[in-house]
Amino acid sequence: MKKVKEYQGFKTNIFLCLLFVMLFSSVLPSQVFADVTKKDFQVIARSIGFLNNLPKGEETFTIVYDPSIQSSQDEARTLKEMFSKKKSIKGLKIRTQFVPIQHLSEIGAPKFIFVASNLGQHHAYINQIAQRNKTLSITLDRSCVESGNCILYINTDKRVDITVNKAAAERANIQFAPVFMVMVTTL
Numbered sequence: 001m002k003k004v005k006e007y008q009g010f011k012t013n014i015f016l017c018l019l020f021v022m023l024f025s026s027v028l029p030s031q032v033f034a035d036v037t038k039k040d041f042q043v044i045a046r047s048i049g050f051l052n053n054l055p056k057g058e059e060t061f062t063i064v065y066d067p068s069i070q071s072s073q074d075e076a077r078t079l080k081e082m083f084s085k086k087k088s089i090k091g092l093k094i095r096t097q098f099v100p101i102q103h104l105s106e107i108g109a110p111k112f113i114f115v116a117s118n119l120g121q122h123h124a125y126i127n128q129i130a131q132r133n134k135t136l137s138i139t140l141d142r143s144c145v146e147s148g149n150c151i152l153y154i155n156t157d158k159r160v161d162i163t164v165n166k167a168a169a170e171r172a173n174i175q176f177a178p179v180f181m182v183m184v185t186t187l
Contacts, residue, residue, distance in 0.1 A: 035078065048089050057092070062112065063076045063097070110133065114138050115141065127148070136174050
């Protein structure tokens with residue numbers, strides 16, 4: 001009888017451990033880095049429209065991702081599909097290019113870089129290239145903006161949250177209209 005109770009207690013503990021692991025392994029990654037939504041895309045496009053020095057003609061919107069991380073690929077692919085449906089922002093024609101992080105230094109000087117989630121180890125590298133090219137860097141990963149490696153953070157989960165790292169923007173000579181700056185959080 002005692003062995004049966006010990007066995008049942010052991011089974012219960014194993015079950016609870018497995019449940020705990022399954023719960024946190026499925027919740028944490030998806031909660032930390034959100035998927036790009038249509039609303040995120042709309043806020044990104046509108047934010048670009050508030051640039052004081054919005055280029056004319058046609059520009060490249062570079063989407064940087066890590067091919068070894070599925071969530072990074074998915075986020076980048078989704079954003080590229082959304083941009084393929086919207087060809088211009090305030091008269092500026094946008095073409096997209098999908099660039100693995102390993103090839104970022106090989107491209108020209110894009111005016112816009114979207115930094116996919118899960119690229120934390122590459123943020124400083126991306127920032128060097130963005131600063132050198134006077135590029136607006138946009139992300140859904142708040143840590144990139146908080147560290148000063150990205151300029152614009154967008155989150156539309158519960159409410160619209162737009163954060164601009166002013167120092168990073170100044171280093172890249174990126175200026176937004178004053179009306180935009182009063183609507184966002186600045187670091």
